[in-house]
Amino acid sequence: MTDTLRTDAPAESLTAPARSLWRQIEPAALGMGSIVLLLVIWEALPHLMTLGAGTKMYFTTPSRVGATLWNMMVTGTLWEPLGVSAAGFGIGLLLSIAVGLPLGVLLGRSRTLNAMFDPFITAFNATPRLVFLPLLMLWFGLGVWSKVVIVFIGALFPILINTYEGVRNADRLLINVVRSFGASEWDVARLVVVPNALPYIIAGLRLAIGRAVLGVVVAEFFGAEQGLGVVMVQAASRYQVDVVFAGLVVFAVLSLIMTGLVRLLEDRLSRWRPQRLGE
Amino acid sequence: MAQNVAQDTATDDAPHQSFAARHRNLLLGLTSVVLFFAAWQAVFLVVPFNKLFISKPDLIAAGLFDLIRSGALFRDLAVSAVPFFYGLVAATVVGVALGVVMGWRTRVGWALDPLMTVFYASPLVALSPLIVIFLGVGLAAKTLIIFFLSVFPFVFNAYAGVRAVDPLLINVVRSLGGREIDLYLKVIVPSVLPYVVAGARIAVGRALIGVLVGEFFAASEGIGYAIARFGDLFALDKMFACIIVIMVIAVALTEGIRWAERAAFPWRAGQ
Numbered sequence: 001m002t003d004t005l006r007t008d009a010p011a012e013s014l015t016a017p018a019r020s021l022w023r024q025i026e027p028a029a030l031g032m033g034s035i036v037l038l039l040v041i042w043e044a045l046p047h048l049m050t051l052g053a054g055t056k057m058y059f060t061t062p063s064r065v066g067a068t069l070w071n072m073m074v075t076g077t078l079w080e081p082l083g084v085s086a087a088g089f090g091i092g093l094l095l096s097i098a099v100g101l102p103l104g105v106l107l108g109r110s111r112t113l114n115a116m117f118d119p120f121i122t123a124f125n126a127t128p129r130l131v132f133l134p135l136l137m138l139w140f141g142l143g144v145w146s147k148v149v150i151v152f153i154g155a156l157f158p159i160l161i162n163t164y165e166g167v168r169n170a171d172r173l174l175i176n177v178v179r180s181f182g183a184s185e186w187d188v189a190r191l192v193v194v195p196n197a198l199p200y201i202i203a204g205l206r207l208a209i210g211r212a213v214l215g216v217v218v219a220e221f222f223g224a225e226q227g228l229g230v231v232m233v234q235a236a237s238r239y240q241v242d243v244v245f246a247g248l249v250v251f252a253v254l255s256l257i258m259t260g261l262v263r264l265l266e267d268r269l270s271r272w273r274p275q276r277l278g279e
Numbered sequence: 280m281a282q283n284v285a286q287d288t289a290t291d292d293a294p295h296q297s298f299a300a301r302h303r304n305l306l307l308g309l310t311s312v313v314l315f316f317a318a319w320q321a322v323f324l325v326v327p328f329n330k331l332f333i334s335k336p337d338l339i340a341a342g343l344f345d346l347i348r349s350g351a352l353f354r355d356l357a358v359s360a361v362p363f364f365y366g367l368v369a370a371t372v373v374g375v376a377l378g379v380v381m382g383w384r385t386r387v388g389w390a391l392d393p394l395m396t397v398f399y400a401s402p403l404v405a406l407s408p409l410i411v412i413f414l415g416v417g418l419a420a421k422t423l424i425i426f427f428l429s430v431f432p433f434v435f436n437a438y439a440g441v442r443a444v445d446p447l448l449i450n451v452v453r454s455l456g457g458r459e460i461d462l463y464l465k466v467i468v469p470s471v472l473p474y475v476v477a478g479a480r481i482a483v484g485r486a487l488i489g490v491l492v493g494e495f496f497a498a499s500e501g502i503g504y505a506i507a508r509f510g511d512l513f514a515l516d517k518m519f520a521c522i523i524v525i526m527v528i529a530v531a532l533t534e535g536i537r538w539a540e541r542a543a544f545p546w547r548a549g550q
Contacts, residue, residue: 252401
């Protein structure tokens, strides 16, 4: 739905090569242009108008954010908290795949189990998982585990639900053929169901990554002692706005890189199938 | 995206089946919920119960009853509902307007799509400490956080909706002498609306996150504050009661919108 938005430039073959080149790069150029324009205006803002003394405390410019980010990278103050955040992210995401994948296949293959699990999946998927954070802090403390659980709950449902949808859409004919040749339920899952569900699972993974990053940030804001989110909250309370933005940039870039890689994988894996991938 | 697990109840059921067969999924679901709470209650007959660590259904029910009778629950909910409403309305207005222009004017779409994607992908929650410092603890900060979290689903869905508009219909309106405003009212709005409602379903969930973030950070009232405070006080029965109330509200909102989608745009059912 929201995540199937790829702008396709109309690739027309024009006779004038320069014009056709512009046609091809125009969307990208406009896109980059607007981002650059925004950054330039932001950078120029303190020169164009005088900011009040109060506002200055909360104000920063892209160049200062960049300098701070570079500084954090060089002095190493970025890497340790980032490592802590990455550990929470990685463990939580792996756990959610380890649980969501088999459970999704199981629910997709059994109507009874699906009906029994449905109320819980609907409820937990609709509820913002942040609501469980105070409880998780009581149970797991301020260490890495309450973060892992928040990431896990957030990432589980996109993977589980997409696996389920992929399994449900498996070709009945293929299943029947494999069955006729004496395949067990395990063989059916291995040979037909899971390969067919793969694009759905990857799409679910892409959503899960976004939710997992969000989970790391909020968990570290409220219930952690270490991590990039903690660094950001502490910086905010010390009015080091550039550090907050530097952290935001790091999270955003990592999130974009990871979802971009998964999207490449998605395109690669679904190259052989006809274009009918409804998400 | 495929969020609708409950979508495929067996629609091919014959009309004259027994009650149990017709409502099989519903009954199975209810049974498992009842079993879950029964097991939760029963497990403490065997396992020692520590009320600083976990609660159990009868205590939670009592706590919930207490919160309802004293009026504290409704006071907190009313406090949280105000920024939720303001933020969501602002997000709808701004997001839909932006998305429609992006979809309608191809170049605006090209120019803003990457920017919006960057905003959508970056965890904007991360700016909430700044917003709280800047605007102080109160309605404005909460509203702004909720707005930032929930505006992008509207932008992207309205954008996708406009691009899905049938060009044939547009040409028909143009050929028959329709003006720009006619295009918007007669073609674009009706075909974009389903997308916007679908976006609203996503936005509502994110707006709820915004309520909680705003109130966990700095607030003296509201349902998110209540959960954090009961956690600090180790009043787990009331904390669980508030969590369950939020879960019920979240399910009611998202499923309500989903139901409205199915009722209002039946041709899109199952998407």
